[in-house]
Amino acid sequence: QQQVKQSPQSLIVQKGGISIINCAYENTAFDYFPWYQQFPGKGPALLIAIRPDVSEKKEGRFTISFNKSAKQFSLHIMDSQPGDSATYFCAASMRSSASKIIFGSGTRLSIRP
Amino acid sequence: NAGVTQTPKFQVLKTGQSMTLQCAQDMNHEYMSWYRQDPGMGLRLIHYSVGAGITDQGEVPNGYNVSRSTTEDFPLRLLSAAPSQTSVYFCASSYRDPTRDSPLHFGNGTRLTVT
Numbered sequence: 001q002q003q004v005k006q007s008p009q010s011l012i013v014q015k016g017g018i019s020i021i022n023c024a025y026e027n028t029a030f031d032y033f034p035w036y037q038q039f040p041g042k043g044p045a046l047l048i049a050i051r052p053d054v055s056e057k058k059e060g061r062f063t064i065s066f067n068k069s070a071k072q073f074s075l076h077i078m079d080s081q082p083g084d085s086a087t088y089f090c091a092a093s094m095r096s097s098a099s100k101i102i103f104g105s106g107t108r109l110s111i112r113p
Numbered sequence: 114n115a116g117v118t119q120t121p122k123f124q125v126l127k128t129g130q131s132m133t134l135q136c137a138q139d140m141n142h143e144y145m146s147w148y149r150q151d152p153g154m155g156l157r158l159i160h161y162s163v164g165a166g167i168t169d170q171g172e173v174p175n176g177y178n179v180s181r182s183t184t185e186d187f188p189l190r191l192l193s194a195a196p197s198q199t200s201v202y203f204c205a206s207s208y209r210d211p212t213r214d215s216p217l218h219f220g221n222g223t224r225l226t227v228t
Binding site: 044105 | 117144148153154155156157158161163169171172203205210211212213214216217218219220221222
């Protein structure tokens, strides 16, 4: 019940296309859903986050879509660029979880020029 | 500000050896944590601390010890290294509880190989 399942494991998208990464969870007590971006040789960094009281959050070319009834959320990258090539992690947490954030298994995204 | 600094960047150990991975942050963050990253497994929480003198276990604490004597430092000790501990280790800090919209700031990792 504490897991966050992420797919696909890897993704190749043409420059200018839309990249979509999906995550699913079981625990309905989760109330915070961040996405982290990691470049090779670096630690992850927060990209965008959402709470379940909204269905969508957009920051520039990055959008989180949230479906509370299906217990799924996804990251959309519009007009994907080679600089977006990185590993993306979804995550989930709840305020009663003693400060723990549960991460998905990661998606390695490659944008072809 | 240097952010979160981890040392060493690379380490090779023999089975049974012990060592300490260092982590320091200069952002006056209350929350600090250690994760390990393995292919196909994502990031798994080893131990975390919500303030100096307070530590708690994460998902995969066995074989690791931590202490938090100061706000700045959060070392991770491997007591008797095993090949299963071969991984990339990340230290992360946050201004407050990261489940309350406070982002985690990660270091650049320590790549550990146990032979």
